[in-house]
Amino acid sequence: MKTILSFLSWPLVFFSGLLCTYFAFASERPMFAFALVYAGEVLLLFLLERYIPYERRWLIPDGEMANDIAHTLLTKGLVQLMALLGAVFPMYTAILLLPFTGAQLNIWPTSLPMLLQVAMGVLIAEFGLYWSHRIAHERLFFWRFHALHHSVTRLWVINTGRFHIADSLFKVALSQLPLFLLGAPLPVFLWLGAVTAFMGILTHCNVDMRTGFFDYIFSTPRLHRWHHSKELREGNTNYCENIVFYDLLFGTYFNPDRPSSTDIGIRGQIAKNFLGQLAQPFRKDGVRQILGRPTKSG
Numbered sequence: 001m002k003t004i005l006s007f008l009s010w011p012l013v014f015f016s017g018l019l020c021t022y023f024a025f026a027s028e029r030p031m032f033a034f035a036l037v038y039a040g041e042v043l044l045l046f047l048l049e050r051y052i053p054y055e056r057r058w059l060i061p062d063g064e065m066a067n068d069i070a071h072t073l074l075t076k077g078l079v080q081l082m083a084l085l086g087a088v089f090p091m092y093t094a095i096l097l098l099p100f101t102g103a104q105l106n107i108w109p110t111s112l113p114m115l116l117q118v119a120m121g122v123l124i125a126e127f128g129l130y131w132s133h134r135i136a137h138e139r140l141f142f143w144r145f146h147a148l149h150h151s152v153t154r155l156w157v158i159n160t161g162r163f164h165i166a167d168s169l170f171k172v173a174l175s176q177l178p179l180f181l182l183g184a185p186l187p188v189f190l191w192l193g194a195v196t197a198f199m200g201i202l203t204h205c206n207v208d209m210r211t212g213f214f215d216y217i218f219s220t221p222r223l224h225r226w227h228h229s230k231e232l233r234e235g236n237t238n239y240c241e242n243i244v245f246y247d248l249l250f251g252t253y254f255n256p257d258r259p260s261s262t263d264i265g266i267r268g269q270i271a272k273n274f275l276g277q278l279a280q281p282f283r284k285d286g287v288r289q290i291l292g293r294p295t296k297s298g
Helices: 002-025 030-051 065-076 083-097 114-138 140-150 157-161 165-182 186-204 212-216 221-227 245-250 274-282 284-291
Strands: none
Touching: 002 030, 002 186, 002 212, 030 157, 030 186, 065 157, 065 274, 114 140, 114 165, 114 186, 114 245, 140 165, 140 274, 140 284, 157 186, 165 186, 186 221, 274 284
């Protein structure tokens, strides 16, 4: 039973999430309905983590749950009361921004079926997600913010949203601004938010998922565990967030024929509390701590 579930769990969670999202968006309260769908998917992954965990050691609390939830709330929307509802914020952002169309080119092919429009939106946004992520690894100025996400020593569904707000703003700017300028309609933004939300909780979940050929299309838990590896030759790979097209195109795809890494984290140190983690990248000694370099205080 567990073996069968390990093969079925990824498509079950992802495609059931999309199917339920279709009905949520067609309802009278689409944002609230989607929040319920998202919460249900998080709960499902939480249960799967305990039934078929990839790494049993990651089931042990690391003392960072409160910080993880706080970062999720901050980067995904202060209007949410629970971390499970965090992924709804980009959708509200789209609703607020789209009326300001003065800078739009309005060349989006709105006559195409919505499925194709969403596929185009995901592909275009992924280009920005890929390069914002890669830059965050290859440029120290940006790594100081992104290191917070990589400081986790275990992967599980709750620390999906552990991002510094500066890191999140950088990603949103590079991924969603092109869609806005091209004149993409609101449903494209909504579906992009949904796809990214489900991919986020899936890539971080501690579930033993056998993803097979999906590894060559989507960003899967297996690929993302390699990305979190402490070894730079393994960790500086698999930058894509939803689909792996640009990793394959630019030569950063990494998927060796062996179990993906469980030795994750960074060589530096991150502040212990939420506010300290927000302030750390802006202090000289904080940056040195993040980079694992000696500080004046030792």
